[in-house]
Amino acid sequence: MRRIITMALALCLLGGGALMAAPTTVTMMQLKVEIKDALDNYAAKYSAAHPGVTVSVETLGGGADFGGAIKAKIQAGQMPDIFVIEGQGQYNVFKDYIADLSDQPWVKDTDLAFKQNGKVYGFPVSIEGYGLAYNADILKKAGVDPASLTTRAAYEKAFAKIDGMKKALGLDAVVAMAASVSGGMWWVAGQHNLAAYWGGGLAADDTSVIQKALKGQVDDARFLQYAKYVQLLFKYADKNILLNGSYDNQVGSFAQGKTAFLHQGNWVDPNMKQLGVTFKMGYAPHAFLDTVEKGLYLFAPSWYCVNPKSPNAAAAKAFLASIAMTPDGQDYMVNQAGMIPAFKSVKLQPKGQLSQALMAANAKGGNYGVFFGMLPDGAGQNVFGPIYDLFAQNPDNIDQFVSDMKKAIAGLPKM
Amino acid sequence: MQRHSLTKALFVLPCLLAFVMVMLVPFFYGLFYSLTDWNGVSDSINFIGFAHFGRVFTQPGFLYSFLVTIAYTAINVVLVNVVGFALALLVTGNLRFRNFYRAGFFAPYLIGGIVLGYIWQFIFNNAVPALGAALASQSMQVSLLSRADAVIWAMSAVNTWQYAGYVMLIFIAAIQAIPVSLMEAAKIDGAGYFRRVTRILIPMTANAFTITLFLTLTTSFKQYDMNFTLTRGGPAARFLDQPVNASQLLAMNIFNTAQANHMAEAQAKAVILFVALVVVSLVQVSINKRKEVEQ
Numbered sequence: 257m258r259r260i261i262t263m264a265l266a267l268c269l270l271g272g273g274a275l276m277a278a279p280t281t282v283t284m285m286q287l288k289v290e291i292k293d294a295l296d297n298y299a300a301k302y303s304a305a306h307p308g309v310t311v312s313v314e315t316l317g318g319g320a321d322f323g324g325a326i327k328a329k330i331q332a333g334q335m336p337d338i339f340v341i342e343g344q345g346q347y348n349v350f351k352d353y354i355a356d357l358s359d360q361p362w363v364k365d366t367d368l369a370f371k372q373n374g375k376v377y378g379f380p381v382s383i384e385g386y387g388l389a390y391n392a393d394i395l396k397k398a399g400v401d402p403a404s405l406t407t408r409a410a411y412e413k414a415f416a417k418i419d420g421m422k423k424a425l426g427l428d429a430v431v432a433m434a435a436s437v438s439g440g441m442w443w444v445a446g447q448h449n450l451a452a453y454w455g456g457g458l459a460a461d462d463t464s465v466i467q468k469a470l471k472g473q474v475d476d477a478r479f480l481q482y483a484k485y486v487q488l489l490f491k492y493a494d495k496n497i498l499l500n501g502s503y504d505n506q507v508g509s510f511a512q513g514k515t516a517f518l519h520q521g522n523w524v525d526p527n528m529k530q531l532g533v534t535f536k537m538g539y540a541p542h543a544f545l546d547t548v549e550k551g552l553y554l555f556a557p558s559w560y561c562v563n564p565k566s567p568n569a570a571a572a573k574a575f576l577a578s579i580a581m582t583p584d585g586q587d588y589m590v591n592q593a594g595m596i597p598a599f600k601s602v603k604l605q606p607k608g609q610l611s612q613a614l615m616a617a618n619a620k621g622g623n624y625g626v627f628f629g630m631l632p633d634g635a636g637q638n639v640f641g642p643i644y645d646l647f648a649q650n651p652d653n654i655d656q657f658v659s660d661m662k663k664a665i666a667g668l669p670k671m
Numbered sequence: 672m673q674r675h676s677l678t679k680a681l682f683v684l685p686c687l688l689a690f691v692m693v694m695l696v697p698f699f700y701g702l703f704y705s706l707t708d709w710n711g712v713s714d715s716i717n718f719i720g721f722a723h724f725g726r727v728f729t730q731p732g733f734l735y736s737f738l739v740t741i742a743y744t745a746i747n748v749v750l751v752n753v754v755g756f757a758l759a760l761l762v763t764g765n766l767r768f769r770n771f772y773r774a775g776f777f778a779p780y781l782i783g784g785i786v787l788g789y790i791w792q793f794i795f796n797n798a799v800p801a802l803g804a805a806l807a808s809q810s811m812q813v814s815l816l817s818r819a820d821a822v823i824w825a826m827s828a829v830n831t832w833q834y835a836g837y838v839m840l841i842f843i844a845a846i847q848a849i850p851v852s853l854m855e856a857a858k859i860d861g862a863g864y865f866r867r868v869t870r871i872l873i874p875m876t877a878n879a880f881t882i883t884l885f886l887t888l889t890t891s892f893k894q895y896d897m898n899f900t901l902t903r904g905g906p907a908a909r910f911l912d913q914p915v916n917a918s919q920l921l922a923m924n925i926f927n928t929a930q931a932n933h934m935a936e937a938q939a940k941a942v943i944l945f946v947a948l949v950v951v952s953l954v955q956v957s958i959n960k961r962k963e964v965e966q
Contacts (some may be wrong), residue, residue, distance in 0.1 A: 438906055
């Protein structure tokens with residue numbers, strides 16, 4: 257008996273000793289399913305090149321409740337060293353677990369880091385962006401010059417013209433836009449489209465309109481112009497896709513050439529490749545104002561944050577820096593993961609047509625900021641979602657839409 | 672004797688421990704959090720009393736979810752039990768291949784709610800409108816799932832399709848337990864089929880009704896999975912002059928609230944759901960118990 261106890265003790269000691277010498281394992285939790293393989297490979301490569309450090313990545317996404325999963329990890333005492341936030345709301349929730357990254361080498365190389373009171377807290381995962389994607393072949397056949405689409409009046413004319421030629425062009429409808437609660441597509445309208453009202457036509461860092469909204473106020477003249485633009489999109493949208501279509505229905509319709517415009521961002525590039533799209537496409541601005549707008553909407557959809565309570569925080573920071581600053585890391589971002597890097601020194605070009613259009617727009621400048629991340633959590637899904645759904649059911653009732661939205665915005669400070 | 676009861680206690684302990692840890696403790700934690708402003712992460716938890724309970728009843732979205740859940744439950748309790756009982760009568764009669772039918776009617780229950788929701792979403796959104804186009808029927812071309820007035824009926828139909836077979840099995844067992852002599856005696860006395868069903872079958876299967884009503888009531892009240900995959904709460908409707916989600920049942924309302932980092936408020940809603948469910952099911956069981964016949 258005594259021998260067994262001695263053996264067990266010895267084993268424990270051995271085990272303990274082995275643990276002490278064990279390499280640092282940086283744990284990372286992220287939510288982009290589409291880059292899982294690329295990121296896993298990069299992490300393996302990084303681990304191989306850095307003896308003593310292992311990076312292990314856990315991917316959770318595809319509509320999974322990422323915030324909830326992180327909360328569960330915190331409760332279990334297994335908070336990852338690197339995790340993702342998607343905006344102000346999540347920053348507020350997780351701020352006890354977010355390190356100051358202001359001293360990191362990549363900070364000077366990007367405009368899109370997550371900042372709070374002048375300090376940097378988040379590493380921008382990528383640039384995403386959108387305008388109104390168009391099928392260049394269809395527009396050419398219809399005789400519409402996409403470069404002319406810079407005001408709402410121009411859109412009205414172009415939509416009417418294409419609508420009149422639907423049969424000849426083989427179209428179901430002019431626009432593929434989804435806005436329904438039932439299709440799970442409230443975010444196309446309630447986040448991305450509404451972002452035009454928050455930031456369209458303003459300087460990229462001008463948050464005055466959304467700041468006003470967070471105090472419950474609406475810029476009436478500006479909002480009316482925006483509402484007319486939404487009405488225009490809804491009137492010319494494919495009704496089935498608008499009222500209960502899913503992401504696949506919406507993107508599929510555009511990819512099959514059954515609609516001329518698509519209200520989605522550059523994240524559809526991989527879908528386009530899968531669906532074997534060969535036609536040319538590009539982005540036109542969401543020009544909702546009476547005055548000319550030429551910019552697209554560019555933003556970092558999410559940021560990597562480092563958990564300062566972890567003993568591995570330094571190793572985690574080094575891993576993030578390697579993504580931004582090393583050729584291998586940049587190759588991973590652009591070529592392997594197909595993302596548009598948020599760092600200005602990166603010279604590589606993404607492959608997707610829409611991503612290229614965004615990168616060109618980014619280089620040209622004059623784009624608009626995307627600020628829906630500043631709204632209280634749940635505003636998009638629980639408040640704006642049903643309002644757009646209702647407007648889509650009856651796009652003639654623009655007064656109702658305006659009054660619903662004003663009421664909803666007035667309620668924002670209390671959320 | 673002393674030793675004996677210790678053994679008993681030890682045998683009960685694992686179960687008791689599991690029950691306490693995964694049921695009782697979280698339950699009381701939940702009650703506690705519903706009285707705080709906790710967001711799910713923060714270390715600072717402030718006690719705010721019943722503020723959430725007062726507030727949620729001023730939210731049109733929550734009130735609507737509550738009402739629509741009651742309506743959905745009422746429709747389901749009737750539909751599932753009527754259809755289930757009818758099926759049970761059918762397959763306990765003199766039918767050829769009746770075992771095949773029993774298995775067939777039961778099969779939908781074996782498909783999970785998630786898969787089932789997607790299948791029926793396809794049927795409602797694609798198959799029926801395509802059929803409507805072929806038949807040139809205008810009303811069929813609009814998906815039932817995008818009509819605010821029809822959507823909970825569509826959900827109830829799917830739910831009935833799923834649960835009727837299960838309820839049928841319970842009824843079959845109850846019907847087969849009725850002594851054959853009773854039915855034969857009634858037949859000889861000249862009672863028709865309808866009279867035999869209403870006067871003998873239904874009273875004699877009252878205990879089965881207690882179970883099936885309870886099951887349909889509680890499952891409909893707590894419905895989430897099929898709700899999520901079939902409609903996600905949509906389409907929107909207007910209630911108390913505010914846009915709400917026409918088919919958002921209580922469970923989904925609670926989940927969406929929690930997802931928006933209003934953990935404590937969601938917990939308060941969950942407590943309300945719990946209380947409502949306990950009250951309704953206690954009333955139902957006590958009424959049903961009175962109707963049961965001692966055999």
